[in-house]
Amino acid sequence: MGKSLEEVHQSVSTQNKKSVFRKILAFFGPAYLVSVGYMDPGNWATDIAGGSQFGYSLLWVLLMSNLMALLLQSLSARLGIVTQRDLAQASRETYSKPVNYILYFLAEIAIAACDLAEVLGMAIGINLLFDIPLIEGVLITVLDTFLLLFLINKGIRKMEAFIIVLVAIIGFSFVFEMIFAEPELDKVVYGLVPSIPSEAALYIAIGIIGATVMPHNLYLHSSLVQTRNFERSSAGIKQALKYNFIDSTIALNLAFLVNAAILILAAATFYRNGMYEVAEIQDAHRFLETLLGTKWAPILFAVALIAAGQSSTITGTLAGQIVMEGYLNLRIQPWVRRILTRLIAIVPAVIVILIYGESVTGKLLILSQVILSLQLGFAIIPLIHFVSDKSKMKGFHVSKTTQIAAWIIASIIVSLNAKLVYNEITGWLEVSENPIVLWLTVVPLAFFFLGLLLFIVFKPFITKAKQDIQNHSPHHLKLHFSKSESYTKKNIAVSVDFSSADEIALNSAFELGGMDAQYTLIHVVETVGAMVYGENIDDHETLIDEKLLLEYKVMLSQKGFNVTTELGFGKPNKVIPDIVNKAGFDILVMGTHGHTGFKDLVFGTTVDKLRHKISIPLLIVKN
Known part of the structure; x- marks a missing residue:
C-alpha cells in the first residue's frame, strides 16, 4: 500500500533542532489544518x-463537542504516528x-456534504462582500483546486502557514464582533449548563455535533501527522504523540472560541x-449593521466567512484525496483527483440553487452538517478499534480509561x-400520502446501515475472541507422535509464533527427534519497544508472549x-541466528502460515539473510 499524501510524506524534519521550542514548532501545523x-x-x-433560536442555551453542546473532538483527533493522530497508516488505509487492511x-x-x-457547506459558505461570503451572484460564486470556488496544487507543490509548511493566516483573520474578525455585540456574560456562563429546550433544539444540537466533530x-x-519525519524509536514516537497532542489542544480550543463567538453573536x-x-x-x-450600529460588523463577518470557506475547502479536498487513495488504493493525477472531489460538492450545490433559489442555502448548510453527524459512527468506531488493538499499535495502544471515554463519545453520537x-422517518411516514414507498425504500435502508454499524462495532470483539481461543492457547495444537525406527536429530530448535504454523513445525520436529531429543522453542517479540529496549522491555505483548511460551513448555x-x-x-532475521549460533543445535525448524509478515520472513530476502547467518540446516515446513 502506498504512503498517505505521498507528495508530502515525511517532508518536514523534526530532528537536529537545537532548542526544545524549535522541536515543538517542527511538530506544530497538522492540527491547524484540521481545526x-x-x-x-x-x-x-x-x-x-442555535444562537438565534435558543440564545446561549446550546453553548454547552459546543463545549462538549470540542472535548469529543480533542479526544478523537488525538486518537486519529496516534493511529497515523504509530502505524504510519491513515484511517482509510487501516480500514482497507x-x-x-x-x-x-x-x-x-x-x-x-x-x-x-462537508465540501458542499464550504463551497456554499465561500460563495455566500463572495456574494455578500462583492455582490457577485451566488451561482457565479460557487463556480469561482473551483479555482481553489489550483490554489491547493500551488500550495502543496511549495511544501506542507507553506500550506500550513497559509491556513494559519486565514485562521488568524477569522479569529481577529470575531474579536471585534464580540466587542460590537456586548454579550451578557452571566447568560454565557449559564449556557454552559446542559439543557435541550425542545425537539427543534435537538436537531440543531446534532447539527452542531456533526459540524464540530467531523468524520x-x-x-x-x-x-497529516505523517508529514513529520522523526526517529522511529519508542522515545521518538512518544515525543511525536506528546507534541501532536499539544498541537491539537491549542488548535481545537481556538476553533471552539470561534464557534462560541458565532453562537454568542447570534x-x-x-x-x-x-x-x-x-x-x-x-x-x-444583513441585520448586523442595523443591530450593532457599525458598518464594520457585516464587512468583518463576510471577510471571516470567505477565510473560513477558503481554508476549509483546501483541507476538505485533501481529505477527499486521502479517502479515495486509502479505501480504493486508486492513484490518479493530483489535479484530476482534486477536480473530481470539488465537482462532487459543486454539482449538487448548483442544481439545488437553480431549482430552489438562494433562499434554501441555510437549510442546505444545516442538512449537510446533520449528514456529517450521521456518518460519524462509521469513522469513529473503526478508529477506536484500531488504536485499542495491541498488535496493530505495537505497544502504543490507548489505555482502558481512554477506550471507555471514546466508547462513551461514540455511544452518545450514535x-x-x-x-x-x-x-x-416517523415524521415522513405520518405526512406521506404513499407511505408504502417509504416502507420499501427508506426503512430497509435505515436498518441496513444500522446492521452495518453493529457489524463494525462487534466484529473485532468476535474475531479477537476466536483468535484468542485459537492462537493464545497451546491446547488447540493437534500434536501427533508415532514411533520410528531411528531418529537423526538430538538437539532441535523450533521457531514458534503462537499460530497454526506452530502445529506443523512441532510435529515435523518430533518426526526428526522423537522423545529423546532436546527441543528449544524460540519466539521473538517484534514490537517497537522490544526493538529499542531489548530484554528490558516491559510491555503488555511481551508479558503475554512470555506466558504463552511457558504454557507451550508445560x-x-x-x-x-x-x-x-x-x-x-527485535528483528527475527537478526535475533534467531544469534540464539541458534550460541547453542549446538542440529537443525532449526520453522513453520509458515497465511500472515503477510511471516510469508515475507520465509519467502522473501529475510530468510536468505537468516539462512546465511546460521551454521546449521534450516527446515521450512509449509501448511
Whole structure:
C-alpha cells in the first residue's frame, strides 16, 4: 500500500533542532489544518441557528463537542504516528472489500456534504462582500483546486502557514464582533449548563455535533501527522504523540472560541431582539449593521466567512484525496483527483440553487452538517478499534480509561443520530400520502446501515475472541507422535509464533527427534519497544508472549518431551541466528502460515539473510 499524501510524506524534519521550542514548532501545523474544519461555514449555519433560536442555551453542546473532538483527533493522530497508516488505509487492511466499498461510499458522502457547506459558505461570503451572484460564486470556488496544487507543490509548511493566516483573520474578525455585540456574560456562563429546550433544539444540537466533530477530519489528521519525519524509536514516537497532542489542544480550543463567538453573536444580536428565525447567513449579515450600529460588523463577518470557506475547502479536498487513495488504493493525477472531489460538492450545490433559489442555502448548510453527524459512527468506531488493538499499535495502544471515554463519545453520537433518524422517518411516514414507498425504500435502508454499524462495532470483539481461543492457547495444537525406527536429530530448535504454523513445525520436529531429543522453542517479540529496549522491555505483548511460551513448555513437558525456551527481542532475521549460533543445535525448524509478515520472513530476502547467518540446516515446513 502506498504512503498517505505521498507528495508530502515525511517532508518536514523534526530532528537536529537545537532548542526544545524549535522541536515543538517542527511538530506544530497538522492540527491547524484540521481545526479549520471545525470553523467552516457549516458550523456558522448551525451556530447562527442555535444562537438565534435558543440564545446561549446550546453553548454547552459546543463545549462538549470540542472535548469529543480533542479526544478523537488525538486518537486519529496516534493511529497515523504509530502505524504510519491513515484511517482509510487501516480500514482497507482490516475489512473485506464489500465493507470497505460501503465505508468509502459513506465517507465520500460525508466529504461531499462537508465540501458542499464550504463551497456554499465561500460563495455566500463572495456574494455578500462583492455582490457577485451566488451561482457565479460557487463556480469561482473551483479555482481553489489550483490554489491547493500551488500550495502543496511549495511544501506542507507553506500550506500550513497559509491556513494559519486565514485562521488568524477569522479569529481577529470575531474579536471585534464580540466587542460590537456586548454579550451578557452571566447568560454565557449559564449556557454552559446542559439543557435541550425542545425537539427543534435537538436537531440543531446534532447539527452542531456533526459540524464540530467531523468524520473527514479523522481521516485528514491521521494522514497529516505523517508529514513529520522523526526517529522511529519508542522515545521518538512518544515525543511525536506528546507534541501532536499539544498541537491539537491549542488548535481545537481556538476553533471552539470561534464557534462560541458565532453562537454568542447570534444570541446577543438576534435572540436578544426577538429575531428567532434568523438561520440564514445572508440574513445574519444583513441585520448586523442595523443591530450593532457599525458598518464594520457585516464587512468583518463576510471577510471571516470567505477565510473560513477558503481554508476549509483546501483541507476538505485533501481529505477527499486521502479517502479515495486509502479505501480504493486508486492513484490518479493530483489535479484530476482534486477536480473530481470539488465537482462532487459543486454539482449538487448548483442544481439545488437553480431549482430552489438562494433562499434554501441555510437549510442546505444545516442538512449537510446533520449528514456529517450521521456518518460519524462509521469513522469513529473503526478508529477506536484500531488504536485499542495491541498488535496493530505495537505497544502504543490507548489505555482502558481512554477506550471507555471514546466508547462513551461514540455511544452518545450514535444514540443521538438514531433518535434523529427515527424522528425523521416517523415524521415522513405520518405526512406521506404513499407511505408504502417509504416502507420499501427508506426503512430497509435505515436498518441496513444500522446492521452495518453493529457489524463494525462487534466484529473485532468476535474475531479477537476466536483468535484468542485459537492462537493464545497451546491446547488447540493437534500434536501427533508415532514411533520410528531411528531418529537423526538430538538437539532441535523450533521457531514458534503462537499460530497454526506452530502445529506443523512441532510435529515435523518430533518426526526428526522423537522423545529423546532436546527441543528449544524460540519466539521473538517484534514490537517497537522490544526493538529499542531489548530484554528490558516491559510491555503488555511481551508479558503475554512470555506466558504463552511457558504454557507451550508445560504442555509439551507433560507429554514427555524435553523442552526449554528462548525469548528474543527485535528483528527475527537478526535475533534467531544469534540464539541458534550460541547453542549446538542440529537443525532449526520453522513453520509458515497465511500472515503477510511471516510469508515475507520465509519467502522473501529475510530468510536468505537468516539462512546465511546460521551454521546449521534450516527446515521450512509449509501448511
